[in-house]
Amino acid sequence: MPSIDIKKGDTVYILAGKSKMKRLSPEEVERTSPSGMKQAAERHAGRRGQVLRVIPASGKVVVEGVNMAVKHSARRRPGRVAQMQSGRTEQPAPMPVCKVMLVCPRCDRPTRSHRQMHEGKRVRVCRRCNEIIDRVS
Numbered sequence: 001m002p003s004i005d006i007k008k009g010d011t012v013y014i015l016a017g018k019s020k021m022k023r024l025s026p027e028e029v030e031r032t033s034p035s036g037m038k039q040a041a042e043r044h045a046g047r048r049g050q051v052l053r054v055i056p057a058s059g060k061v062v063v064e065g066v067n068m069a070v071k072h073s074a075r076r077r078p079g080r081v082a083q084m085q086s087g088r089t090e091q092p093a094p095m096p097v098c099k100v101m102l103v104c105p106r107c108d109r110p111t112r113s114h115r116q117m118h119e120g121k122r123v124r125v126c127r128r129c130n131e132i133i134d135r136v137s
Contacts, residue, residue, distance in 0.1 A: 004054060004056050004059065004061075004097050005102065005113050005115075005124060006051055006054060006061055006097060006100065006102055007051065007054065008051055008052070008053060008054055009050065009051060010050070010051045010102060010103075011048055011049070011050060011051075011102075011103040011105070012048065012049060012050075012051055012061070012063060012100040012101060012102055012103060013046050013047075013048055013100065013101045013102075013103050013110035014046045014047045014048070014049065014063065014066055014099065014100055015046060015099050015100060015101055046110075047065075047066065048103060049063040049064045049065050049066050050063070050064045051063055051064075051100075052064050052092065053094075054097075055094055058094070059096060059097050059098075060094035060095060060096055060097060061094065061095060061096075061097050061100060062092050062093070062094050062095075063092060063095065063100065064092060065092065066092060066095065067092055067093045067094075067095045068090045068091065068092055068093070069090065069091060069092070069093035070088050070089070070090055071088070071089050071090070071091055072087070072088055073086055073087065073089060074086055102124075102133070104126040104128060104129060104131065104133060105133065106126065106129050106131040106133075107126060107128050107129040107131070109128060111126050111127055111128045111129075112127050113125060113126060113127065113133060114127060116132075118132060
């Protein structure tokens with residue numbers, strides 16, 4: 001199983017996904033025709049978000065505000081613990097780790113990372129600016 005170089009709390013860049021058409025602003029949707037909508041979506045290459053959870057067993061990550069899934073919930077009986085809200089709620093669903101790319105906090109660009117030894121610890125290093133991504137304590 002390949003190792004996942006993305007951790008909880010990292011900022012990631014979305015390379016692809018179902019929400020690609022949702023990246024357009026309402027003004028751009030009105031301006032573009034249905035045939036031009038795909039080109040407008042290509043101009044907006046991706047979106048950024050924080051990693052909420054990493055699932056290494058299945059090779060997936062949950063990113064805040066991306067790949068939103070609708071979950072239906074029903075009211076519970078009064079005898080049980082009361083549920084806050086019934087109806088449809090949206091929550092982020094897992095997406096494959098190959099569809100996201102780590103954003104370097106120093107150069108603020110999507111990058112691949114590699115590992116190096118620094119003060120006796122293995123840390124992630126940005127391939128673009130060669131700076132350490134992990135906090136070293």
